[in-house]
Amino acid sequence: MICSCVTAIGQSEPKKNIEIFEESISAALEKYYYYPGVNRNNVFIFAVNPLEQGGNNESADEASRFLKGIIKKTASGNNLKFSFADDPSIISNDTAYNLLILQIVNLETKYTGFKKNRFLGSKTLIRNIITNISVELKTSDGNINLKDIIKNTTQDEVDYDNYQQLESAGYDFTMGTPPSVSAFERIIFPVLLICVTAAATVIFFTIRSK
Numbered sequence: 001m002i003c004s005c006v007t008a009i010g011q012s013e014p015k016k017n018i019e020i021f022e023e024s025i026s027a028a029l030e031k032y033y034y035y036p037g038v039n040r041n042n043v044f045i046f047a048v049n050p051l052e053q054g055g056n057n058e059s060a061d062e063a064s065r066f067l068k069g070i071i072k073k074t075a076s077g078n079n080l081k082f083s084f085a086d087d088p089s090i091i092s093n094d095t096a097y098n099l100l101i102l103q104i105v106n107l108e109t110k111y112t113g114f115k116k117n118r119f120l121g122s123k124t125l126i127r128n129i130i131t132n133i134s135v136e137l138k139t140s141d142g143n144i145n146l147k148d149i150i151k152n153t154t155q156d157e158v159d160y161d162n163y164q165q166l167e168s169a170g171y172d173f174t175m176g177t178p179p180s181v182s183a184f185e186r187i188i189f190p191v192l193l194i195c196v197t198a199a200a201t202v203i204f205f206t207i208r209s210k
Helices: 017-033 062-077 160-166 183-209
Strands: 002-008 043-048 082-084 097-117 123-139 145-159
Touching: 017 062, 017 097, 017 123, 017 145, 043 062, 062 082, 062 097, 123 160, 145 160
Parallel strands: 002 145, 043 082, 043 097
Antiparallel strands: 097 123, 123 145
16 A cells, blocks of 8 residues: 655745655654554554664664654654654564554655746745655554555745745755756856946946046
């Protein structure tokens, strides 16, 4: 089963990139908390980028820390008993639990082009917030063994001059590289404008001095 979609959001005050990631992931996690057959009275054990799948929880990276923060918030908000495990393979079979293994495949911000690109005027970017997380949901009684994917792209339009204000320092996945403005607009035209202005000034004072 795969959860995959592209969401377009309107042009009200743009949200920060990290807010969009959080909202997208939070909504997706709700599905597993209320999945049919899951006993919500049992403890939920979360493994984020587990060691057995090549993760590195000892030096948990920014994306893992971010995802764990969302899990804490949503699990607490749903009144769940929960804990984290670096290695789910060593969980005791004596415990009744719901195990959620989340492997971050990709969290990324991409600016894929200009939506508006007026010469020396307003410019806007097409912003894409990309989420891709593989999910395994298992229960201790063996009744559920689900493999799933949280996959979503949220696309909207943001102002070129202000896009960096929507990014978050310390979270590289909230940052992207916008397309370049043409060299003529960035460099050549301003230089020509300065030259023309300087020439006009010289001519003006030359005429006045005669």
